Amino acid sequence: MAAEDRAKAASPGIARPARSRLDQPKAPRRRLLPEYDPDAFGRFSERIARFLGTGRFIVWMTLIIILWVLWNIVAPHGLRFDEYPFIFLTLALSLQASYAAPLILLAQNRQDDRDRVTHEQDRKQDERSIADTEYLTREIAALRMGLGEVATRDWIRSELEAVIRDLEERRVLLPAESDEADR
Template sequence: MADRLDTPKEDRRVWRPRLDPDFIGRGAEAFARFMGTGTFLLYMTGFVIVWVAINAVALFGLRWDPYPFILLNLFFSVQASYAAPLILLAQNRQDDRDRVALEHDRQRAARSLADTEFLAREMAGLRIALGEVATRDFVRSELRNLLEELTPEREDERAG
């Protein structure tokens, strides 16, 4: 089958894995969300207590990181070196979402303002137009006035 000019060619480099561009961002948000919980603090505290207990007292005959706990310190440094950028990435993604939501809110507020101004102009136009039309109250008052004017004439006719 001949190549068609109206369809794009597929990339022939199949050796490169295709990753979702937001995969790392979603992972960073999940990581940041988990690190901000009491569960993470509880797990980390338990891990440190077990680590120190095993290495300080040589429980079970194990002792791979003696007292200054340099390996544990190295683990914390590595964790911090990955945690800080992942948390910043999660914050940047949240800032982007907040910026988009704020822009949508501004657009919605502008549309609401325009709709409100339009309705105010329409109501003003209706009031001006209705100012020239007889309203129910106006017609009733005119009928009462006419009835009052006619009522004395009838009494004069009965008396005469």
């Protein structure tokens, strides 16, 4: 409060608006347009777009137009509500098309956004898979290099067989010495 009094005393002829406090939220502004939830509206537009893209919609629309035209041609003159040029039918179809096109575009945009997110997640997953594959490849190469220095079962078997052959050859070549040793 003292700061406001000092500010008024410093500039007696200038009126300043009261400052709003920074630690409190501003009061909401009044808006001319109604507020809506964009996600709810997007889900609604997707449901409409899905329905407009079905055979059921085409069949129902065709039946309604056929009934409309037949009623306005065959019905008694007093009960007809749209005479031959069918201007009201044209207006209704134009109104339906003028709402359907933006709703379909909105649904496509939402689908594009979902696809973009999915592609981004797939790309990140692919990068992780590539990194994991490269790591495993390096590990396998290191194991192979390490195994090259380790005695395997087949190598030991072949070495033992070679020793046995050498012993047998010596026994065959020096039979006299082995006979004397036996006596």
